[in-house]
Amino acid sequence: MKYVMTIYVGLIMIAYSAIAQAIVPADVFVKSVADEVLSIVKKDKDIQNGDQAKVFALAEEKIVPNFNFDHVCKLVLGKNFSKATKEQQEAFEREFRSLLIRTYASALSKYRNQTIEYKPLREAADDKQVVIKTLILQPGGQPLGVDYSVEQVGDAWKVYDITIEGVSLVTNYRGQFSSEIRQGGMDGLIQKLVDKNKSNAAAKK
Template structure:
């Protein structure tokens, strides 16, 4: 009898904890909305912060919402396995800095912009695409589609498609070409040059 009571108690505890976990789990949509809120907040302080300030503010937001290691691997494709562990780590760091720099450069001031959620759909491989619009006063809306994958720590962005143009596809086309023709050091130099340009424009 005591054994049955004990087992029942354990089951109740497990159900309670699983309920807490489910409640705490952030959806793909929520990840995107939280990131977009961070972008708008930085834009509102954009001129005051300057590039360095915007970069510092977005560093945590981008690393939290984007799967930067996976993005780095996808960008170089089959060449990833040809890189040493040191080179892989160096590339991941460079892609991380490039991504944050691009946001700090492109979202640098505020003139009433806002994001809105359109819809969410599952992909064939267990992913989710979150469809949103960026509203710019006096201009045509820009459609942002966020391709999401779930990891142990939750949903993360692996690609952004702006008005039908895939950021990941553009980077992969450009950077695999540099890596194939000119080698790893040339690729890092190319990425570093882009980061520097973002910081000074």
């Protein structure tokens, strides 16, 4: 749960906002949207109490638009991405996206007054990929280091990886998915994701 909670707190930092429509320094973007979304969660008791409709709506609106899913999928599949057919690639992205949304949405209601400490950003003005380093401060708990790998896509910043306490989200999933593909091929992995998403959906009813 600590891992899921940390991912959530990280993801709300890169939620959709009008500021994303203009190229601003990556840390300014992150902090501005973090303030917006944290404010929503703090004020909405339904979200804190696990209202699924509101939780998923918030995840869809504030998290999904800020992920470069094409890039993420290529990273987590590695060489297996180019070996997959177009249909398999599309099916994987659809199911992986659903898995991430459900994972993060399930953690939205767990937010309880965590705060974010931003470390100084070191980037050149023309950098297209930037790592934002932060600490998640938890009342009564140890601070957690969370790094956000963002890249400039068009006129916005998009997230392509999150590293929690030194563990990369992309690397973690790549290991899991590589194992599944070795055992059951690409179709086997996709079916595993389909089953897991159905199971998660049924558990929330």
